Amino acid sequence: MREDRQDVREVDDPRRRIPRTDHLLALPAVARARAALGEHVVRGVVRAAQDRARSGAIAPEGVADEVLRALGDRPAASLRPVLNATGVLVHTNLGRAPLSEPARQALLEAAGYTDVEFDLDTGSRSRRGAGVRSALLEACPDAEDALVVNNGAAALSLATTALGPGEVIVSRGELIEIGAGFRLPDLITATGxxxxxxxxxxxTHLADYAEAITPATACALRIHTSNYRISGFTSTVPIAELAPLCRRTGVPLVADLGSGLLAPEPLLPEEPDVSSALRDGADLVIISGDKLLGGPQAGILLGRAEVVARLARHPLARAVRADKLALAALEATLTGPVPPVLxxxxxxxxxxxxxxxxxxERLDARLVPHEGRVGGGGGAEVPLPGWAVALEPALAAPLRRGDPAVVTTVHEGECLLDLRCVPETEDERLAEAVRAARTAR
Structure with a gap:
């Protein structure tokens, strides 16, 4: 009798009704997902649904639906596109500068095999990044040569390392901390x-630099304090005043400008640019590609040919070199139309x-003044006068979680939609996102 009851329990065990893995993998929608996501990812989703059924969280009959739902909502990568309605142009948390359409197309074309280091005419090896180098020199004629690495911090580290060994002279007022708690003094000294x-x-005065220069000096470094301002009783040494001292003493002058302007921008008159710094006498100028230049993440070094060549020969240059995708997108940014950030x-x-x-008017909301910002360590304290749609503050969270995801600013009890960084072609989707967020509350 006891054995009969045991047999009944085993027959009635709902776990026996959980679909087998091979049956789930054979479903047409799952088979299509295996081609897009990969075998291990799909099998992981299947196992997770089966485990939920074994634990009683879902019924065995619901396993297939859960698998299909999970695979249908799962993109190949976890990064989600967002609509930037904050009014901040170079929003570091949102990926900084959005790429132009030509740059996006260049990314797709470079995703396969390319002639990144191959001469199709001769069949021999060629110089990596020759196309983007030519584009940079055409866009900035004051530079004799150019080198691209993977980001601005890498460019600064390469410059101060390759120009050594020795001391890097820098003003105390320029020893800044950048995003995520990284401090430039630590970055510079990390490699020696x-x-x-x-x-x-x-x-800081010119005499301070003059007194500090010794035979052990590797370079003099000027860092643009782009993410804050010091006002009042202040004094700095312009590049044009420091350059003659550096030339007399044979010390390279490096200017880390950060923000990415190749030429002066009338709307940001206090923001330094590469061309002006080189004309003022800097031997090497460093900028970021994904800020006001409007391209992909990259560290760009422009300046005198012998200085750039010295950096390119250093072993660290190989460790920080830019990949083919960044090179392609950067070249397309330089040769294409005005990028979205500008x-x-x-x-x-x-x-x-x-x-x-x-x-x-469409959203039955108010129009209010709103000042945008450059962001990303550029144009500090420079307001960009504009406007915003004022919504209920409770909409901020559902807008972020919606499709499309919309990132707004909550200020003084209102959720503000600033359209400065939103393409006009997205206005209808933005309006629908607001309506959906109101419904979801």
């Missing part, structure tokens, strides 16, 4: 150079107001 700090936090910067205020007013 030592720092020779001169001046004070608020005042288009957003130069947006006509009246057109922006009219567009924002139309959206506010």
């Amino acid at each position: 150079p030592s720092l020779r700090e001169v001046g004070t936090t608020n005042r 288009a957003a910067l130069r947006r006509d205020p009246e057109e922006l107001r009219e567009r924002t007013a139309r959206l506010a």
Whole structure:
């Protein structure tokens, strides 16, 4: 009798009704997902659904539906595109500068085999990044040569390392901390150079540099304090004043500008640019590709040919070199139309107001003034006058979680939609996202 009851329990065990793995993998939708996501990913989703059924979280009959739902919602990568309605042009947390359409197309074309280091005419090896180097020199004629690495921090580290060994002279007022708690003094000294700090936090003079230069000096470094301002009783040494001292003493002058302007920008008159720094006498200038230049993440070094060549020969250059995707996107950015980040910067205020007013009317919301920002360590404290749609503050979270994901600014009890960085072609999707967020509350 006891054995009979045991047999009944085994027959009635709902876990026996859980679909087998091979049956689930044979479903047409699952087979298509295996081609897009890979075998191990799909099998992981199947196992997770089966485990939920074994634990009683779902019924065995619901396993197939759960697998299909999970695979249908799962993209190949976890990064989600967002609509940047914050008014911040170079938003580091949102990937900084959005790429232009030509740059996006260049990424796709470079994703397969390319002639990145191959001469199709001769069949021999060629110089890596020759195309982007030519584009940089055409865009910045004041530079004799150019080198591209994987980001701005890598460019600074390569410059201070390759120009050594020795001391890097820098003003105390320029020893800044960048994003995520990284400090430039730590970055510079991590590969061996030592720092020779001169001046004070608020005042540094030419005599401070002159007194610090010794036979052990590797270079003099000027760092643009792009993410803050010091005002009041202050003094700095312009590149044009420091350059003659460096030339007389044979010390390379390096300028880390960060923000990515190749030429002066009228809307940001205090933001330094590469061309001006080189004309003022800098031997090497460093900028980031994914800020105001409007391209992919990259560290760009421009300057005198012998200095750039010295950096290119250093072993660290191989460790920080840019990949083919960054090279392709950067070249397309330089040779293509005005990139989205500069288009957003130069947006006509009246057109922006009219567009924002139309959206506010459609959403039964208010039109309010709103100041955008450059962001990404550029244009510190420079407001970009504009407008925003003022919504209920409770909409911020559902907008972020929606499809499309919309990132807004919550200020003084209102959820603000700033259209400066949102392509006009996305206005309808943005309006639908707001309606969906209101429904979801």
